Amino acid sequence: MNLLRTLATVSGMTLVSRILGFVRDILIARIFGVGIATDAFFVAFRIPNLLRRIFAEGAFSQAFVPILSEYKNTRSESETRELVDHVTTLLTIALFVVTLVGVLASPWLIYLSAPGFSADPQKFQLTVDLLRITFPYILFISLVALAGGVLNTYGKFSVPAVTPAFLNLSFIGCALWLAPLMEQPIMSLAWAVFIGGLLQLAFQVPFLIRIRMMPRLRLKIGESGAWRVMKQMGPAIFGVSVGQISLLINTIFASFLITGSVSWLYYADRLMEFPAGLLGVALGTVLLPSLSRHYVDNSVEEYSRLLDWGLRLTVLLTLPAALGLAILSAPLISTLFYHGEFSANDVWMTRDALVAYSIGLLGLILVKVLAPGFYARQNIRTPVKIALITLASTQVMNIAFIIPLRHTGLALAIGLGACLNAGLLYYKLRRHQIYQPQPGWKIFLMKVLLALAVMGLSLWFAAGSDASWLIRSPSERAMLLTGTVVMGAFCYFLMLWLLGFRLRDFSRRGME
Numbered sequence: 113m114n115l116l117r118t119l120a121t122v123s124g125m126t127l128v129s130r131i132l133g134f135v136r137d138i139l140i141a142r143i144f145g146v147g148i149a150t151d152a153f154f155v156a157f158r159i160p161n162l163l164r165r166i167f168a169e170g171a172f173s174q175a176f177v178p179i180l181s182e183y184k185n186t187r188s189e190s191e192t193r194e195l196v197d198h199v200t201t202l203l204t205i206a207l208f209v210v211t212l213v214g215v216l217a218s219p220w221l222i223y224l225s226a227p228g229f230s231a232d233p234q235k236f237q238l239t240v241d242l243l244r245i246t247f248p249y250i251l252f253i254s255l256v257a258l259a260g261g262v263l264n265t266y267g268k269f270s271v272p273a274v275t276p277a278f279l280n281l282s283f284i285g286c287a288l289w290l291a292p293l294m295e296q297p298i299m300s301l302a303w304a305v306f307i308g309g310l311l312q313l314a315f316q317v318p319f320l321i322r323i324r325m326m327p328r329l330r331l332k333i334g335e336s337g338a339w340r341v342m343k344q345m346g347p348a349i350f351g352v353s354v355g356q357i358s359l360l361i362n363t364i365f366a367s368f369l370i371t372g373s374v375s376w377l378y379y380a381d382r383l384m385e386f387p388a389g390l391l392g393v394a395l396g397t398v399l400l401p402s403l404s405r406h407y408v409d410n411s412v413e414e415y416s417r418l419l420d421w422g423l424r425l426t427v428l429l430t431l432p433a434a435l436g437l438a439i440l441s442a443p444l445i446s447t448l449f450y451h452g453e454f455s456a457n458d459v460w461m462t463r464d465a466l467v468a469y470s471i472g473l474l475g476l477i478l479v480k481v482l483a484p485g486f487y488a489r490q491n492i493r494t495p496v497k498i499a500l501i502t503l504a505s506t507q508v509m510n511i512a513f514i515i516p517l518r519h520t521g522l523a524l525a526i527g528l529g530a531c532l533n534a535g536l537l538y539y540k541l542r543r544h545q546i547y548q549p550q551p552g553w554k555i556f557l558m559k560v561l562l563a564l565a566v567m568g569l570s571l572w573f574a575a576g577s578d579a580s581w582l583i584r585s586p587s588e589r590a591m592l593l594t595g596t597v598v599m600g601a602f603c604y605f606l607m608l609w610l611l612g613f614r615l616r617d618f619s620r621r622g623m624e
Contacts, residue, residue, distance in 0.1 A: 145453020252309030472527020
């Protein structure tokens with residue numbers, strides 16, 4: 113299995129979903145703008161979405177995949193199938209209870225997650241109503257994550273990668289056709305979340321049947337593998353999901369700021385998620401099963417080399433993405449969102465948040481590469497300690513930044529917190545001798561920085577002033593932005609090529 117080709121496939125499938133995600137956000141910005149309704153929806157959606165990232169993509173995947181990989185490589189097929197059955201049963205029971213409690217406790221959850229909304233009874237009640245519809249999403253999407261973990265372990269990476277596209281399709285359909293039919297149009301977005309969760313789960317079922325791993329609900333109290341997964345999940349919640357917990361706390365802070373602050377942070381975060389998903393999620397998805405196999409086979413040197421490969425790709429591709437987001441923040445936001453109810457002030461406020469977020473993009477993606485270095489070894493304790501330190505530090509920065517910088521300070525705290533998280537993970541990997549850097553890192557970084565300088569200058573001169581983007585027509589903005597991005601990418605990769613970089617240098621085969 114060529115890992116670079118697999119990574120390209122996963123990134124390509126993720127790209128489809130991300131493009132649809134931008135279409136959905138453009139429609140939401142055009143139809144609903146920025147105001148009480150969108151602030152209410154983004155808070156209501158953030159709670160189940162946070163739980164998705166913590167329990168589904170975060171804690172559950174990191175706890176389940178290494179143990180499933182261990183069973184697949186050392187146990188019989190029937191024992192592996194039993195593990196999947198028992199984990200599915202335990203997860204379904206736990207999620208049903210969580211969902212029921214969440215729906216009933218929606219008012220209290222809003223008090224906790226957005227206490228500032230309580231000053232406006234209409235806004236508060238709307239957020240509660242939206243949350244009651246969106247909360248069951250956590251049940252559906254966690255089962256989707258379980259199915260995705262099984263499919264990834266069996267090398268079917270493209271199916272889980274394209275699955276999120278169905279949520280975006282649901283958003284697009286409901287915004288266009290359901291919203292005009294509803295008394296409160298914003299409610300259509302809540303139903304889009306519910307329907308999208310069902311569609312994602314239904315899409316993966318045929319592929320589970322094809323590999324003969326379709327789960328059956330059966331509970332065996334003494335099944336050790338399933339309980340190992342559940343025990344690992346608790347501490348793993350903090351290990352890789354500290355950024356998401358920080359985002360929720362940021363929502364609490366933002367709820368006390370002026371109306372629109374939650375929405376500005378949301379749109380900036382969505383733009384940040386584009387490179388984070390294309391590279392960070394894709395790398396984490398590909399690395400975890402491969403690292404787990406190397407650990408089971410006690411291949412210490414290959415384990416370290418695989419981490420080194422992931423880190424070099426992260427630096428090579430994330431740094432230009434971060435620089436591009438910072439320089440082209442206003443062109444990107446004005447091209448994608450400056451329509452309909454989305455005002456010029458919204459462009460500037462979202463731009464400020466995006467520039468602050470971009471500072472932490474490298475740290476955010478590095479965490480996706482470094483954390484699996486511990487989780488593949490079923491080491492939960494170390495990332496948890498680091499996550500707790502990071503979470504506390506991020507809140508200190510929130511308090512320090514929010515008064516002078518308002519919502520921009522909240523975004524900056526998230527970015528700097530991600531860098532701190534990545535730095536501490538790297539330090540511990542080195543200290544525990546889990547990772548040993550391969551030769552050539554200094555010259556590698558020097559070449560990347562030189563290529564970045566060339567790209568940055570080309571983008572700076574091509575983009576022009578931020579204000580000029582607001583007076584252009586939508587078609588002019590789209591054409592100029594496309595040309596600028598293509599030119600910047602061309603300059604960066606041409607410079608790398610002139611400095612001796614070749615695609616084959618990053619080709620790597622994983623274990624079958």
